[in-house]
Amino acid sequence: MVGVMIQGTGSDVGKSVLVAGLCRVLSNRGLRVRPFKPQNMSNNAAVTADGGEIGRAQATQALACRTPASVDMNPVLLKPEGDRSSQLIVRGQRRGTLTSTRWREGREGLLDEVLDSYRRLSADADIVVVEGAGSPAETNLRAGDIANMGFARAAGVPVVLAGDIDRGGVIAALVGTKVVIDPDDAGMIRGFLVNKFRGDPSLFAAGMDTIVQRTGWRPLGIVPFLRAARRLPSEDAVVLDRPAARNGEQAVIACPITPRIANFDDLDPLRLEPGVDLVMVPPGMPIPDAAMIVLAGSKATLADLAFLRAEGWDVDIRAHHRRGRPVLGLCGGYQMLGRRIADPDGVEGPAGEAPGLGLLDVETVLTADKTLTEVSGAALGAPFRGYEIHLGRTTGPDTATPVGRLTNGRGEGAMSRDGLVAGSYIHGLFGLAAQRAAWLARIGVSAEGPDHHADVDAALDEVAIALEQSLDIDAILAIAQAAR
Template sequence: MAALMLQGTGSDVGKSVLVAGLCRAFANRGLIVRPFKPQNMSNNAAVTADGGEIGRAQATQALACRVPPSVHMNPVLLKPQGDRTSQLVLRGQVRGTLRAARWREGREGLLPEVLESYRLLSTEADLVLVEGAGSPAEINLRAGDIANMGFARAADVPVLLVGDIDRGGVIASLVGTHAILDPADAAMIQGFLVNKFRGDPALFADGMQAIAMRTGWAPLGIVSWLAAARRLPSEDAVVLERPRAASEGRVRVACPITSRIANFDDLDPLKLEPAVDVRMVPPGQPIPDVDWIVLAGSKATLADLDFLRGEGWDIDIKAHHRRGRPILGLCGGYQMLGRRLSDPLGLEGPPRSVEGLGLLDVETRLTGTKKLSEVQGEAQGAPFNGYEIHLGETEGPDRARPAGRLADGRTEGATSADGLVVGSYVHGLLGRPEQRAVWLARLGAQASGPDHRADIEAALDEIAAQLEAELDLDAMLRIAQNRR
């Protein structure tokens, strides 16, 4: 078994996309490949075939390997609930809520379980591609680390360091990382690559040599800007902070960015439709006059409901409804649309009960058991495939008009008496073009975009082909095989 770990000079340098592309590239070479991320922090999660949840990026990487996702691919997942608290998910199951200080003190105790998950994956693979988190240059976090060099040294996995030239200062970030690392940590790094290059890579040849000379690391290539990466699901909310040019789509869709928004990739399938213009509305801006409002999921639904009201978005949403225009709430967004939302166990903070938006005649009570399952079924006469990942039970008269029916016969979701407001717990509801066609038909448009999963597969193939052309994959494989 061979293994290789990609770490970055900082967050958002493209590690997740590169690992996904390399997974597909090496799988295309006939290798049995598995992705692994010791520790992840994200509110965009996916349900695994073995009944747990992992970071969205690792699910995409599993798809790149052409295997079902497993909880062992991301044994430690932190899901932020507030600025200083996160839910701890260990091997796919919730293990409690941690404050930041307590996490830093206790994370090293999770290393044996992380290593066991890595060992289990290793037994079934020719190659394990490991993704770090953040950067090893954060030496203030080195003690007890399980995400970067702490894992690499414990598992004896060689490291490649990724630098992002698009943000500037890539020579300084790579050479500077070498300079501040503990010598034993720096010795784990066998090579480097530069990501997100725009223009002629030959212009940076001298830069690559300068980095190699100052670090002793092997230069393994320059990756040009991966245009296909925008078609992969994102798990990092940083993408929501970037302005996106408005399209010419006739159907205007708005989704407010709440403080703890989760699984916002549910909107990605709509972006495949030429007839649709998806607008992610940041804090400080009103929800514009649009044709359709979609409320995404939330990691802290009660807090996000407070946030939504603080932004005045509740007024915008109700005005949208009075104009006779449709609203879809997904997971936490579904819960917010009801009359009341209660947290008697204090799962999201002090126990309390708050009024919802009152657009669906249902009430939600948060419970201690998280629903985690892959689902399929039919909604509005069209098929869907997706997954459920939520706390809470939702009941009320509008449940008599379900959003859809699952394959096992159970009803799912709720619809208002006027038919304008729909709530559903199904993430991925809009992934299939047949399902999108029904929604867009209500708005006077036609669906012509591809199946979302098929588009992701095509994007992975495009990225893999580009990495084959631009990186020295043979050298990377030799590094992975000649482990220390």
């Protein structure tokens, strides 16, 4: 089996983008490439062609490989439901909820399934590009690890360590990783790279030499700050902490950030529209005067609904509606807009129920059965293509006036009688340019962006070009092949 694993000195050093870019580089060279992440933690997920769910980043990496996404690309997915509990997804299917303590005790038992998925991918590939999670320097998590060195050593996959110079301290981060990890783990690292460099990379030549002298690892290059990465789908919630620049001339679309916000990458196509100022509203701030409010998905709908009320955002949303401005709820946000949400079996947290915002005449009952399916259809007179990934069933009078219809004729979502409030279970609703244009026309904005899928594909090409120019790709291939 031929593979190479990209690990990082910390979270958000750019591992997902680097893996996606390398996948496209190697695909461009005519290789059959597959992405793999043993363990992911994210509430941004995608539905695969084989009927499961995986992390959004691995679905993007599959696109980079020009191959359909499969559950084997991310065999273990943790979807946080609270500070100390997560829904456990194994090979695309829900296996219940785990506390942090139970996860630490039980994750080693998943290693065999992780390795089985890796072997299946490898059997259909010339090379597998593996993404680590967090950092191998988190030595407190090493026992039972399946995400970083635990996997690398079990599978015999060599590691390339990436450091992020944009956050500072990259020399200490790379050298410090060598110092604190187990010597046998350090022996799996065959090279390193520096990511997110701004300016002339020759200015860091002495820094690269220092890292080589202190670690003995092979230098593989300095990657520039990749602006095209901004056009790739969001996965890590850390991006929500970075406010976008505002010019005051765009139509504001506001989305409140709840603690368990999920699939907020649904909004990425709006973020890239020149006429739109997408404002992700953090806790402690009111929802601003906006042309439209969007409520995104949630991994713990009742808990996020309670949080929304505690922040006073329910008052802001109702005031927005009284001003005659539209509100759209996606998935969990759709459920919140109804009259009632019930979770009788406690599938997303403690059992219970609560009144919704009452802007749609529907109610939702959560059940353990999860809908996972790719869909297409039409809404507002334009086509859409996306997927459903949700627990529960929503019913009520407003579903008789659906937002759209699937290709099988079934109504999808619900629309209020005044036409201002809409709810939909479709993730990726804004992906096709014509569908996005139909929603933006409701607030007087002309859409200019292309189909999001095409734009993501173009961004992957741009990232690949940058990696070809800045990294020693032949050396990375040699590292992978040496582990045969």
